[in-house]
Amino acid sequence: MKNKSEQEKRISYRIEKVRDALTVQQLDGIWITKKENQIYLCDFPSSNCFLLLTKDKNYLLTDFRYIEAAKDSCPMYEIVLINSEYSEIDFLKEMQLSVIGCEDDTLTVNSYRKLTNEVQHTKWQDCSGLVEQIRLIKDEYELDAIKRAAALTDDCFSHMLSVLKPHMTEKEAALKIEFFFKKNGAMGLSFDSICVSGIRSSLPHGVPTDKKLEVGDFLTMDFGCILDGYCSDMTRTVAIGSVTPEQRQIYNLVLQAQKTAIEGLKAGMSCVEGDYLARQVIIEAGYGDYFGHGLGHGVGLEIHEAPTLSPRGKGFLKENMTVTIEPGIYLPQKFGIRIEDLAIITSFGIINTVHSEKELIII
Ligand SMILES: [Mn+2]
Incomplete structure (x- = not known):
């Protein structure tokens, strides 16, 4: 069993580092789709998961199959259920953020088109490597x-x-x-x-x-x-x-x-x-x-x-x-x-x- 409080401390520290980078790059949030970066920031492996870190909140979006486990193991995240009626796109529209960083180096062309076409009023800015830069130094x-x-x-x-x-x-x-x-x-x-x-x-x-x-x-x-x-x-x-x-x-x-x-x-x-x-x-x-x-x-x-x-x-x-x-x-x-x-x-x-x-x- 992992020691929960130690795990939380570790994850919070990493999230803070990402948040510092958001400020430097003048982003309102970062949309994390790369699996290893997700695991680094929430320690929750899932085949269908999105993270959005904003200036003051952490969101984890996943489907029915993972929702219970996510609630249990990611206390520093607000867990959002996505399904056929409410997708990650709907969520992002509601967020109304001006500039969100995304991971161009792993985002599929298809996903990128959806984000740019459907989430209007949000500017998508490549921030590939932002989390990787933090991952360079191991704890x-x-x-x-x-x-x-x-x-x-x-x-x-x-x-x-x-x-x-x-x-x-x-x-x-x-x-x-x-x-x-x-x-x-x-x-x-x-x-x-x-x-x-x-x-x-x-x-x-x-x-x-x-x-x-x-x-x-x-x-x-x-x-x-x-x-x-x-x-x-x-x-x-x-x-x-x-x-x-x-x-x-x-x-x-x-x-x-x-x-x-x-x-x-x-x-x-x-x-x-x-x-x-x-x-x-x-x-x-x-x-x-x-x-x-x-x-x-x-x-x-x-x-x-x-x-x-x-x-x-x-x-x-x-x-x-x-x-x-x-x-x-x-x-x-x-x-x-x-x-x-x-x-x-x-x-x-x-x-x-x-x-x-x-x-x-x-x-
Ligand atoms: Mn080798």
């Missing part, structure tokens, strides 16, 4: 959930080391990951697990197939789970049976890049500088062209969220942001390697939430 509750999700992911990796064997297919390996997570309390996977082996390991986001693990293959597993709404993300590449000197050399290069980033990342650094910590190691060894993605991304209610560590990343790292640290080298038609941990940024460096072995493991 204690969120960090704790992320750490627990990461711990279960460590356990999953240990489990995989004990069950992986030659002739198992990539799909079977992915299924074992999913089964372990769900059997051990995860709400679900944070994304479809990536299990790619042999020459397929050079596909950074390859989909598991019926290909069997063979001696001499690298197997890259990129996986994570959701606990209490929060995601984890981790990648390990292991060798099946044996490795060539080239495989070992490149594995160690990725590992060195990853360790360099782990030692160097800290609050105050720009996202571009952060990315370059690992990239520089790989470029200097002559493999820069084979590390074609960014070093990492934020993780929270969404598996991919801000900040983005990449050569085009924006902004600076701040305390209590989360970032993955996941350099990789992918040699087409040969093999690929990625090693990924999930870190919490602090003023003195990072706290790594992942503790699994990362020296080369040969199964």
Whole structure:
């Protein structure tokens, strides 16, 4: 059971932060349709829900199926029942607000047309990213959930080391990951697990197939789970049976890049500088062209969220942001390697939430 008063305190604090942003942006309200932003601001998952935060009131609109639960778990909201006779559009017409912020990046074209055509006298202004900006800095509750999700992911990796064997297919390996997570309390996977082996390991986001693990293959597993709404993300590449000197050399290069980033990342650094910590190691060894993605991304209610560590990343790292640290080298038609941990940024460096072995493991 969640401690109600603590939950209320947490939610109220977040709502106040949104309200501060409303004032700055001169909005009379914000219409929240993005699911993760809704969960962040009311902790109530529902497939049919709208939030409207005005300067002094919080409204949660939902249908008959969720109304009782919403009343029970969202005491800081006025709960509004919507149905075929009274829609969210009717509600918004009655509100008569001049300027409402909406989330263009997730609002469907259809919904946007309805809002602009039917809710007259209201100007709809894009405020995509407003809630996400607040979500960038994680509170204690969120960090704790992320750490627990990461711990279960460590356990999953240990489990995989004990069950992986030659002739198992990539799909079977992915299924074992999913089964372990769900059997051990995860709400679900944070994304479809990536299990790619042999020459397929050079596909950074390859989909598991019926290909069997063979001696001499690298197997890259990129996986994570959701606990209490929060995601984890981790990648390990292991060798099946044996490795060539080239495989070992490149594995160690990725590992060195990853360790360099782990030692160097800290609050105050720009996202571009952060990315370059690992990239520089790989470029200097002559493999820069084979590390074609960014070093990492934020993780929270969404598996991919801000900040983005990449050569085009924006902004600076701040305390209590989360970032993955996941350099990789992918040699087409040969093999690929990625090693990924999930870190919490602090003023003195990072706290790594992942503790699994990362020296080369040969199964
Ligand atoms: Mn990742």
